Amino acid sequence: MSEFSYLDQMQEKDLPWVLALEQRSYDFPWSLQGFENSLEQGLNYLFYSAQGDKLGYCCLLPVLDEVQILNVCVAPEYQKKGVAKKALKSLLAKLQESVYQIVLLEVRCSNTPAIKLYQSLGFRQNGLRKDYYRAHCWDNSQQCLIENKEDAILMVLSL
């Protein structure tokens, strides 16, 4: 079974698995250094099945009573089975029991699955950051991959 069952803290020993999933999930993946920094400064969790299989991960940065969600990822073979929604619900419940009041995040305008996921958890759009992300797109002749920019949608949830 590949259903989400529980969250556990991400550790240094998990980074090879996390980095491999990151690299197959994003055009502009975080580096190993990025995850090491996040382990030092942030709240980082892995999503597990009841059998202990790793299904995905998330990286959060707490600042006073706010938490920023910096990264959420589910392995492609476990996507669209409710893993991210259940894992984030469980995470939000944990945050609610703690000192945190607000959860913020940025998401690419083109990332419909993620936007729908966050909306389904109660996040609402709270602004737009123009040209925030690097992006790839094909030139007019469809022969050449060129660098472009993409806007970020800011989303917020009050706990």
Ligand SMILES: CC(C)(COP(=O)(O)OP(=O)(O)OC[C@H]1O[C@@H](n2cnc3c(N)ncnc32)[C@H](O)[C@@H]1OP(=O)(O)O)[C@@H](O)C(=O)NCCC(=O)NCCS
């Ligand atoms: C975004 C992501 C984390 C969603 O994980 P997931 O476990 O597949 O999501 P869930 O199955 O829990 O879906 C929850 C809701 O999200 C939305 N959703 C998820 N995948 C979707 C898709 N491919 N298309 C449209 N909506 C989608 C739906 O609203 C869904 O609710 P529903 O099933 O009741 O309709 C996953 O697609 C992923 O890892 N993508 C690559 C990394 C990424 O882009 N992360 C987000 C960075 S901000």
